Amino acid sequence: MSLLRQASVAARAVSRSAAFSTSSVARKDIVQDLYIRELKGYKAPPAAKDAHVGVVKAYALPPAPKAPALPTDLASELAAYDAAEPTKADAPKVAATGTENVGQGAEAFLEFLEADLPKAEVHH
Template identity: 35%
Template structure:
């Protein structure tokens, strides 16, 4: 009896072992998550961080006070009238006419200047 029970137990153990081996081949092993102390501390500190309250006076040292630009000065209308009168009374200058009525002096535009002689070294 003892021999039969040993044979039966051996065959059952072999059958269970074969089933376990086949199960292991079909199931992909998962990596065991190891505790990362630095990451846990970092995440805990991020969750515990509170933003400081923003005050309206915080920007005083960093931003200049706004001052609107000065309005441009308007031209005085009396000056414009005087300038217009001066323009109207001025004489028109026409090229080729002399002011005193004298004949215009002809100028030679294509006059060549004498070349300077270069000193030889």
């Protein structure tokens, strides 16, 4: 029995000692320490007072817009516009592509779609 008592007393003594400490020893990272020390010691060079010259453009307000002038004889200009007729010379010209019925209405387009296409000869 005395052997069991001595074992339990020894176990208690060991458990109370720092041999089984739950806190881990923090390892130091030398590279990280050097990096942080250099960051803390960095001094930015002072900017010159005229550093912005040539980089920033001077702001100038645009000129104020002028109100449009109304024509003096509005009735005659409207009459001239109404009298003018559009000419076919102003319309863009479309090159012929072999589709004669295109642009002649929906019926002509439907007839074009229903027409049989010429069959190409098969060469072997």
